[in-house]
């Protein structure tokens with residue numbers, strides 16, 4: 188990107204400077220799309236409502252605020268309880284900030300005047316939220332475009348803007364959503380810069396974790412190493428999702444790490460570890476999984492499963508380019524997994540026949556990958572006209588789209604030995620005929636392996652954003668060289684003098 192003048196979002200030290208121009212460009216891209224939409228009349232105004240500050244249940248303890256993703260994409264505003272408007276014809280942007288009571292200054296610090304936010308966010312005008320109705324009526328918009336639509340991953344509906352006095356306006360809440368979602372699917376150069384940064388920092392944090400890993404540690408100790416690195420070095424106060432730090436059989440639990448299973452197991456000798464963690468900077472995410480042996484040395488079985496997954500990952504990467512159908516990449520990964528599991532003796536028979544009965548989903552029940560951006564499962568996977576494929580494995584894909592330049596996705600093949608899924612397959616004659624149960628028994632309790640990288644689709648192929656040790660040799664060499672682990676992570680031993 189050419190040099191962009193400030194203002195910036197920047198947390199100092201080595202953290203990334205993100206120009207406010209990123210959001211000006213997003214707004215102008217959105218307006219351009221809306222102006223091309225024949226259903227949007229001249230004189231329309233987009234109105235978005237930002238996220239609200241909330242508290243823990245019935246208490247007055249604030250929950251750490253993180254901006255709503257559409258509002259962040261459009262304005263880059265970090266404060267809560269704001270609104271933003273854009274005049275579609277002119278592209279002019281107006282930010283509305285809450286008028287804070289004087290008592291705020293006592294507890295929360297100086298109350299900034301609107302001019303402060305105008306400079307901070309490089310918008311055309313800043314007013315107070317109490318003035319939304321009077322400001323908008325002075326503009327006599329033909330239509331207010333508010334944001335309402337279903338998130339295709341969660342099924343939840345985003346919260347449409349509302350304010351006192353909105354009933355005097357003509358409002359449309361369906362036109363905006365598909366247009367802004369489609370804008371978010373394609374990342375600008377400035378957005379790609381942030382995603383490179385979130386990947387760089389999170390990759391380094393994963394490397395710290397792998398060096399710090401030792402038999403006898405709790406899984407959460409390593410989660411803590413990751414969080415500390417991301418925040419201290421990368422300015423990442425949030426992660427993109429709850430850290431998944433599974434060891435041993437826990438590495439086969441796809442979303443391990445939740446409150447009911449909070450990364451609390453003691454890591455044992457001979458365990459595989461599967462750590463899926465991603466830092467978030469200025470609301471832009473990353474999503475990386477590293478799988479490695481707890482003691483730093485792969486057993487023959489661990490190496491075989493790991494290299495099967497790596498082979499699938501790299502085959503997909505070699506095939507990814509504009510025009511490729513994403514579900515075909517999922518099938519490619521399945522096919523390689525089945526071939527390798529056959530070589531290992533866990534499976535027997537014809538690979539094409541296995542594909543027909545969806546053997547791939549027995550070992551990889553999730554989708555191959557998803558869009559990534561401001562949300563870790565980013566929007567736009569299933570626009571109008573793209574349908575979910577209702578088949579095992581493929582139905583878990585968060586997008587079934589044809590790849591295009593500037594899409595950012597994860598590539599995350601995995602092989603897991605999940606008792607429940609294996610038992611189902613063994614009880615299904617159409618599938619059990621392909622399984623050599625004697626050899627499979629050896630892998631009960633193995634856990635799983637996932638290799639997850641983030642990529643951007645380019646004109647001819649893809650750019651790999653993630654940079655961590657990936658081959659067996661790289662991982663073993665990296666873990667053997669643990670002399671450089673930061674002293675900050677050494678256990679505290681109380682001095683006898685105390």
Ligand SMILES: [Mn+2]
Nearest residue numbers: 474597599639
């Ligand atoms: Mn992922």
